[in-house]
Amino acid sequence: xxxxxxxxxxxxxxxxxxxxxxxxxxxxxxxxxxxxxxxxxxxxxxxxxxxxxxxxxxxxxxxxxxxxxxxxxxxxxxxxxxxxxxxxxxxxxxxxxxxxxxxxxxxxxxxxxxxxxxxxxxxxxxxxxxxxxxxxxxxxxxxxxxxxxxxxxxxxxxxxxxxxxxxxxxxxxxxxxxxxxxxxxxxxxxxxxxxxxxxxxxxxxxxxxxxxxxxxxxxxxxxxxxxxxxxxxxxxxxxxxxxxxxxxxxxxxxxxxxxxxxxxxxxxx
Amino acid sequence: xxxxxxxxxxxxxxxxxxxxxxxxxxxxxxxxxxxxxxxxxxxxxxxxxxxxxxxxxxxxxxxxxxxxxxxxxxxxxxxxxxxxxxxxxxxxxxxxxxxxxxxxxxxxxxxxxxxxxxxxxxxxxxxxxxxxxxxxxxxxxxxxxxxxxxxxxxxxxxxxxxxxxxxxxxxxxxxxxxxxxxxxxxxxxxxxxxxxxxxxxxxxxxxxxxxxxxxxxxxxxxxxxxxxxxxxxxxxxxxxxxxxxxxxxxxxxxxxxxxxxxxxxxxxxxxxxxxxxxxxxxxxxxxxxxxxxxxxxxxxxxxxxxxxxxxxxxxxxxxxxxxxxxxxxxxxxxxxxxxxxxxxxxxxxxxxxxxxxxxxxxxxxxxxxxxxxxxxxxxxxxxxxxxxxxxxxxxxxxxxxxxxxxxxxxxxxxxxxxxxxxxxxxxxxxxxxxxxxxxxxxxxxxxxxxxxxxxxxxxxxxxxxxxxxxxxxxxxxxxxxxxxxxxxxxxxxxxxxxxxxxxxxxxxxxxxxxxxxxxxxxxxxxxxxxx
Numbered sequence: 059x060x061x062x063x064x065x066x067x068x069x070x071x072x073x074x075x076x077x078x079x080x081x082x083x084x085x086x087x088x089x090x091x092x093x094x095x096x097x098x099x100x101x102x103x104x105x106x107x108x109x110x111x112x113x114x115x116x117x118x119x120x121x122x123x124x125x126x127x128x129x130x131x132x133x134x135x136x137x138x139x140x141x142x143x144x145x146x147x148x149x150x151x152x153x154x155x156x157x158x159x160x161x162x163x164x165x166x167x168x169x170x171x172x173x174x175x176x177x178x179x180x181x182x183x184x185x186x187x188x189x190x191x192x193x194x195x196x197x198x199x200x201x202x203x204x205x206x207x208x209x210x211x212x213x214x215x216x217x218x219x220x221x222x223x224x225x226x227x228x229x230x231x232x233x234x235x236x237x238x239x240x241x242x243x244x245x246x247x248x249x250x251x252x253x254x255x256x257x258x259x260x261x262x263x264x265x266x267x268x269x270x271x272x273x274x275x276x277x278x279x280x281x282x283x284x285x286x287x288x289x290x291x292x293x294x295x296x297x298x299x300x301x302x303x304x305x306x307x308x309x310x311x312x313x314x315x316x317x318x319x320x321x322x323x324x325x326x327x
Numbered sequence: 328x329x330x331x332x333x334x335x336x337x338x339x340x341x342x343x344x345x346x347x348x349x350x351x352x353x354x355x356x357x358x359x360x361x362x363x364x365x366x367x368x369x370x371x372x373x374x375x376x377x378x379x380x381x382x383x384x385x386x387x388x389x390x391x392x393x394x395x396x397x398x399x400x401x402x403x404x405x406x407x408x409x410x411x412x413x414x415x416x417x418x419x420x421x422x423x424x425x426x427x428x429x430x431x432x433x434x435x436x437x438x439x440x441x442x443x444x445x446x447x448x449x450x451x452x453x454x455x456x457x458x459x460x461x462x463x464x465x466x467x468x469x470x471x472x473x474x475x476x477x478x479x480x481x482x483x484x485x486x487x488x489x490x491x492x493x494x495x496x497x498x499x500x501x502x503x504x505x506x507x508x509x510x511x512x513x514x515x516x517x518x519x520x521x522x523x524x525x526x527x528x529x530x531x532x533x534x535x536x537x538x539x540x541x542x543x544x545x546x547x548x549x550x551x552x553x554x555x556x557x558x559x560x561x562x563x564x565x566x567x568x569x570x571x572x573x574x575x576x577x578x579x580x581x582x583x584x585x586x587x588x589x590x591x592x593x594x595x596x597x598x599x600x601x602x603x604x605x606x607x608x609x610x611x612x613x614x615x616x617x618x619x620x621x622x623x624x625x626x627x628x629x630x631x632x633x634x635x636x637x638x639x640x641x642x643x644x645x646x647x648x649x650x651x652x653x654x655x656x657x658x659x660x661x662x663x664x665x666x667x668x669x670x671x672x673x674x675x676x677x678x679x680x681x682x683x684x685x686x687x688x689x690x691x692x693x694x695x696x697x698x699x700x701x702x703x704x705x706x707x708x709x710x711x712x713x714x715x716x717x718x719x720x721x722x723x724x725x726x727x728x729x730x731x732x733x734x735x736x737x738x739x740x741x742x743x744x745x746x747x748x749x750x751x752x753x754x755x756x757x758x759x760x761x762x763x764x765x766x767x768x769x770x771x772x773x774x775x776x777x778x779x780x781x782x783x784x785x786x787x788x789x790x791x792x793x794x795x796x797x798x799x800x801x802x803x804x805x806x807x808x809x810x811x812x813x814x815x816x817x818x819x820x821x822x823x824x825x826x827x828x829x830x831x832x833x834x835x836x837x838x839x840x841x842x843x844x845x846x847x848x849x850x851x852x853x854x855x856x857x858x
Binding site: 222223224225227228229231232241248249 | 649651675676677678679680681682683685687689690691692693694695703704707708757759
């Protein structure tokens with residue numbers, strides 16, 4: 059009797075489903091953060107500084123006596139919303155623009171790919187810091203989206219196969235280039251949008267939280283997870299909970315997004 | 328080895344996959360030196376038999392029964408063991424048997440070296456000697472390139488030479504020469520037959536087409552639903568004194584007819600007029616040497632076949648006719664408009680009246696659903712209501728026999744036969760003035776070929792579209808067209824009504840093409856005399 063094995067496609071489906079379930083739970087936590095949190099964002103509890111996790115404060119408190127459960131929920135909310143804005147920017151200015159540029163006349167399209175390819179070779183974090191430095195910290199989500207866009211552009215550009223047989227036969231029977239572009243966009247986005255969005259979410263979350271950690275991102279009193287971890291730098295050795303819970307929330311967001319994308323770098327055809 | 332003992336005994340072999348029976352208690356005995364061709368439609372179980380014999384069954388196949396090779400103990404068929412005799416596997420060159428980056432020659436040499444347990448240099452020498460034995464085979468130097476740079480016929484010669492260089496005792500041929508041009512298939516089958524006589528190996532050749540049954544000096548097994556329904560030699564099975572299924576199968580074998588077809592008397596306006604067209608030859612140096620020009624016209628509703636082997640220039644002419652490629656000289660007038668004076672956008676508009684039905688499954692976008700594929704020409708070119716589009720789509724799908732399929736199914740998941748019919752349905756809704764039919768039967772089994780031929784004939788008769796048929800098979804040309812141009816090395820060597828060409832072929836190239844498809848048909852020379 060042959061051993062029962064899970065087929066690779068089923069394993070991939072399960073992995074993605076788990077990732078989307080995790081992201082769904084995070085979305086619920088973000089939507090209900092004001093109800094789930096015990097205290098408003100930034101509310102200082104007098105006399106309860108650096109308390110270990112207890113029934114009153116399940117995640118403990120920080121140096122200023124803020125309830126870390128509430129702070130983590132608020133931070134997760136800020137990080138997720140900023141990451142969604144950044145992912146949207148990356149998908150539209152990167153992915154969509156790349157798919158359209160691949161359909162432009164060849165010299166024009168290749169020139170665009172060449173120029174944007176240079177930016178794709180620069181670390182996205184550096185681009186984000188430069189954009190924030192040139193503008194303001196309030197534009198961190200936009201900067202993260204713009205930083206991730208060149209790589210998304212190049213990937214989307216390279217995925218379009220203008221030399222495919224079906225495109226050739228369609229053109230040979232008078233199907234216009236605009237129809238072919240619409241066809242590509244509809245089917246590519248239908249087949250890959252979910253995984254592209256999840257991957258972009260993971261990438262921009264990393265960029266956003268890193269720039270916040272380095273002090274270029276969220277501005278107090280609005281605190282995201284990166285800023286919370288940075289604020290715990292002085293206390294985490296003596297009070298482990300101050301950095302651990304925000305870090306776990308951040309890792310969970312990135313990990314579930316990567317799982318939803320199938321843990322793959324490229325889209326599966 | 329005991330000469331009297333069977334070379335191979337298969338007992339009670341059963342193969343099931345996901346509850347579907349692929350082989351149903353099959354028992355078979357082959358003697359040493361036997362040559363057996365297994366025929367049947369797609370899914371009859373011949374591939375499962377080959378996999379079980381080769382020791383590479385699919386992981387999701389449940390197998391029972393025993394296989395015994397001469398001088399060895401019987402073994403359970405489910406065990407993934409290589410046959411204990413020296414076995415060569417002969418795949419189809421179109422089934423991508425090579426790694427894409429490495430040289431074909433080096434890959435073949437490595438296979439031979441591994442099978443013979445010999446150094447690579449010796450294996451390469453064996454391969455060279457095998458290639459030298461075959462007239463028409465490429466040289467080792469020509470095979471020293473990547474698979475993408477090699478044509479399927481050269482690849483087939485390479486695969487055959489590699490199999491023979493292994494001096495096998497047993498050869499498993501898996502649709503080995505299917506979908507190659509008839510001249511090449513004839514030469515390859517002849518070479519395989521000669522090698523079998525020389526080396527004395529046992530051959531098991533599975534095929535969906537019928538050409539090997541007539542060309543190989545072999546016993547034929549007819550399979551259906553996992554069982555052998557009949558076996559015998561080709562003359563008996565082709566004679567009509569056979570099982571009903573076998574008779575149906577052989578009725579699918581296309582035969583050339585020397586009867587003059589009834590031509591349509593009323594022909595329409597010229598659809599395609601070609602004046603002094605010069606074809607672009609593959610070798611630019613040759614282009615200056617050959618200043619031959621071409622002039623002809625194709626009227627509305629008429630049909631013309633461009634017949635020739637792969638690479639003979641038929642598709643180059645087609646591309647020039649449709650404005651997809653600029654010819655060095657000459658004029659092409661499509662529907663009373665000179666393509667040379669039009670902008671690319673205007674040529675594109677004209678091409679809306681052209682439909683393609685090709686033997687390549689990549690002609691359809693694999694991401695599109697069945698309905699979207701048929702709807703696209705209507706939606707792209709016309710402003711029709713949803714109901715009208717749906718009505719045209721349903722009508723077209725009904726005519727090709729796909730109406731019962733789930734319309735939301737993705738084209739990439741359809742079988743080759745369904746994809747081919749879907750192409751016809753897409754062509755039907757476009758109401759084309761000209762339909763380009765390019766090797767439409769490629770990759771189909773005998774039954775599917777018959778149905779496809781009928782679907783195309785029906786399409787031609789009812790739609791009144793002009794047909795431009797590109798094929799290397801005169802039986803296809805005759806079924807779908809009235810006139811033909813014969814191509815050889817980029818030049819047209821003969822042209823005229825097909826029946827006249829069949830009766831009195833003037834050029835050796837034409838004669839070769841006709842002989843390549845003359846299987847069970849009466850001798851053409853005698854038939855001509857009787858006519």
